Amino acid sequence: MTEMVVAARTPAPAAGRWGAAPPQELLERLKDYGQEGAFAFWDELAPEERDRLIRDIESLDLPRIDRIVRCSLRSQGAPIPTFEPVPESSVSTVDDRTPEDKERWWRRGLRAISEGKLAVVLLAGGQGTRLGSSDPKGCFSIGLPSRKSLFQLQAERILCIQKLAAQCTDAPGSTVQIHWYIMTSPFTDEVTRKFFETHRYFGLEPNQVTFFQQGTIPCVSHDGRFIMETPYKVAKAPDGNGGVYAALKSKRLLDDMAAKGVKYVDCYGVDNVLVRVADPTFLGYFIDRGVSAAAKVVRKAYPQEKVGVFVQRGKGGPLSVVEYSEMDAAMTTEINQTTGRLRYCWSNICLHMFTLDFLNQVTNSLEKDSIYHLAEKRIPSVHGYTSGLKLEQFIFDVFNYSPSTALFEVLREEEFAPVKNANGATYDTPDSARLMLLRLHSRWVVAAGVEVSPLCSYAGENLEAICSGRTFHAPSEISF
Secondary structure (H helix, E strand, O other), X not given: OOOOOOOOOOOOOOOOOOXXXXXXXXHHHHHXXXXXXXXXXXXXXXXXXXXXXXXXXXXXXXXXXXXXXXXXXXXXXXXXXXXXXXXXXXXXXXXOOOHHHHHHHHHHHHHHHHOOOEEEEEEOOOEOXXXXXXXXXXXXXXXXOOOOEHHHHHHHHHXXXXXXXXXXXXXXXXXXXXEEEEEEOOOOHHHHHHHHHHOHHHHOOHHHEEEEEOOEEEXXXXXXXXXEEEOOEEOEEXXXXXXXXXXXXXXXXXXXXXXXXXXXXXXXXXXXXXXXXXXXXXXXHHHHHOOOEEXXXXXXXXXXXXXXXXXXXXXXXXXXXXXXXXXXXXXXXXXXXXXXXXXXXXXXXXXXXXXXXHHHHHHHHHHHHOOOEEXXXXXXXXXXXXXXXXXXXXXXXXXXXXXXXXXXXXXXXXXXXXXXXOEOEOOOOHHHHHHHHHHHHHHHHHXXXXXXXXXXXXXXXXXXXXXXXXXXXXXXXXXX
């Protein structure tokens, strides 16, 4: 890492627990991995700062981190595999489904849920920074009339599915619980837990919600050296949403699922307002196909849309996700001459289903390979912000290891309204997500048979004042 001039610090006296030199055994361990630079400021540290530095370094799994850094740096520049479009046989499209298919999958999924075979994993480690909030993104309200947060919307969908699944049980009056595993980060964990406690878990039982933190990993220079955030602290960053796999394994939550009788795991991101948590239809389809992994997908809105898409890696290879930046212009615009649609059209929207057996296997494979994505970022350091690398895994990395994967097309207007940018941006804002949710609910009401009298409204005007505080039982007419 390039040396920079920093303001001089007054040397601290050599008093304290550690004496004038760093602990020899720990120093030798750092030297084994080329990270002895972590002690560069030792002579300038006060005794309590030395204690903090020692604790920080001792908290690191140095052999594992060294393996990850070396494997990830070595993978740079490796040839990119050839891509093929996803075979049509791997996709259930909206147009191909019959009402009988949907009914069968719905009932099969509800039955599995009623038997306790489904767990739900929520990726909720991110903050709402781009939304103008330092709180966890799940605490954010998009401005619905109810003022409900993203967490509340999702919790209430779980409550609803539990009631529906309970109707499928053989014992009348029995209850069903779906266990909700919520992955936080060091930045969101405490606030998330308090938010749930304050809101009484939104009607769920506290013992059916498990919080767990994703890991962090040191930020490194381009030659793999630790970047020091302060003279007594290594700069670290969360290990990406794909860190969920290592966290589930290390915290023995996969064992916890097995002990509860779970067979299938629904995994999704927190920022989709329309997410159908624990979707029985998707689960039933997944069980029907007998695959290890599945993903909901939407069609790309237009060729230049900056989304990752599913591809097949080489002929007969596994399905996986490639980022928009990995695709050349020709690939993004290539047309299937038979259908007239884009050849690479199946957008990843972070709605996945896995068997528990597959998750147990893939966590071992990911740890063995130790290849992380490298993101060049400006890292806070003792030298001010400096150019360095953050190491991350992505939730979709596991598809490379799946022996069988199926895709399930959903309609964007029904199931995908992400909240990523503050209002005023051109897409994925709270306003756009709120509008999509209200439009969806309006279509449900219309389909249920609610009529608006022409005497009441000519073109949609006056309805807010007329409908506010009233209950309508379909089929019915809204009138004065």
